[in-house]
Amino acid sequence: MSRLLCRQRVREVLLGAALLCATLALLLYPSDAIQAAKDGLLLCYNVIIPSLFPFFVLSSLVVELGLAGYLGRLLEGIMRPVFNVSGACACAFALGFIGGYPVGAKTAIRLYETGMCTKTEAERLLAFCNNSGPAFILGVVGAGVFASSRVGVLLYLAHAAASVCIGVLFRFYKAGPRSAAGEMRPQPRFEARRFTAAFTGSIQNSFRSTLNICAFVVFFTVVIKLLFLSGFLPALARVLGGVLAPLGMTQAWTERLLTGLIEISSGVWTLSGDGTMAGRMSMAAFMLGWAGFSVHCQVLSFLGGSGLSVKTYLIGKLLHGGLSALFVSGLVRLFPLRAPVSDYLAEQVAGIAALEFHTALTISTVCAWVLFLFFLFVACAAARKGLGKRRRPVL
Template sequence: MDNTMYARLFHMINIAVIWGLIILFILKPGVAHAGAVAGAQLFIHALLPYLLPYIILTQWLLKIPNHTQNIPKWRRFMKAYVLGSFGGFPVGAVTVTAMTKNGELARKHSGLLLAACHAPGPMFIIGFVGTEIFGNIETGWKLLAAIHIANILFFLIAILFLYRKQEMDNIPSRFIQTTIEMPLLEALKESSTVIILVATTVIFFSSLGTVLSNGITSAFTVDMGISKTLALSFFEMTSGVQSATDHFLDLSIFPILIAIIISMNGLSIHMQVFVIAKSCGIPMTPYFVGRIWSIIFVPIIFYFIL
């Protein structure tokens, strides 16, 4: 089978999936509406208050011109990690993309930092997950520590292996930092674009996950709590966390389950990162490897810390 045949097959599968989902949404309008409402409420309650202020401040800082030309690599890496990984999804992708466009990061470095700076914000983990889900701020801090330990280990191991092969300190010459007259206004403009992207993906995938979980439960003898949590965790992390809380709060493994769901991130967040990173041509392979690493090691590290 040649490339043309593969392309046609892929196109046909896409069309079939889209029409299948359209029909499913038509057949279950109430369920789709309930899922969209739940996604919108979660976005407004759990994401927007924790995400928006930090995105604006991060973008504002990145828009201020840097007049120092020869900044050591470790300082550039530290800047990307602090601004990106502590801002929440998808601030890491926004930060790495902006620094790559400004000429502060090489393309190879940007791929690794895209994976390493991918972390939920401390306001979300401590404020929402720790306080409202776990009912314990200390447990939220421990989960946050596990996430950052896993990310830093991944970056250090990856960079050591890459430096054995080649030196990656060449900054792309095509990215030239320009002077921005009103950095705050530019930060507000770009932040609004990111927020709209986040809201769109969260609401859509929450609705999709709810419809699919309802369909699976109707067609098979599967517990609604299990099917809904699995479907929502795959598509939208925050909705998956909320579903797991509604159905599995009393289980002893509940904290580990939440750690797994947050490590998976969900298709919604992955789509946000892909759209943002694509604008700068950042390689995505390190990101996908980093996600597998996180799914494996974050729950393990969290278990030993807990």
């Protein structure tokens, strides 16, 4: 089967058949496709743009101004023994937890492009720094889907713990003195005189990156809607449900899993229906760790011609989903939760899109600039410390 798919003509035939089916689906369900696109655009307007754009600007400024290099001098003693990466990679790790996907991955790629880290270190970062933000897990998943802030906290703790474990595991990726000696990185430079150029460039590049992400969100929102209307996704769920039946997976649970594998926002909202609390939380944890093909396409668009391997990223996300689900199942046993009595009636995308734009934008912008000022303060302290050592007379 794999040899058959490797042939170019077979791939072209399959791609042509897929495009033909997509065209037929758009012709058969035009109003539903338009409504799905509107829901995706509303989601981008109310959530994606205000939550990601400020952090994209922040991550770009931290790298372009050389702040990551000075942070690396202070955090080298932590990042190197734990994750086997340079201290400059700490900004990608921090922004990945606070800004959500794909801020961490974009920062890691930019660190590699500017010479702040080696190729191997960037590939290690991609495996564990592209995480869901606390606003999405605590607000949307915890409060919105499960109507419980306690559930959100448990999911976020499991998500963070799994990410750290993946980082520790991938510290052995291409480890060895030979690989370390073959990759050199230039010394970082703090160029404050370039702030104007860096600021305007960060705004422009961040806006293009945000629009790129919005395009993928709208596309996959329409795709999921058409897959359900055409009956393809339910049929695939029936087939996989029979295969996964020994694991306790029914058709309904399989449909939820497939939806989450494609797009995380739609996937987590399917968990607001029936099912045990432990089962729904474990699946939510897996979806949050895996992130969905929509997020993966966003990361791949940033990789471009960087030369970084996508294998470590995909393997890391798969392991992240599995470990998150495992940790949640353990936390639920330690802190038992009862399923709420009320029913949660929420559309898959409309529930998230109902968030107020100005509130989300204000919170996201304030958090981004507070974090930027913190990075700037630490970098200035490191620079002053370095200058003090240089001026110290030699006895």
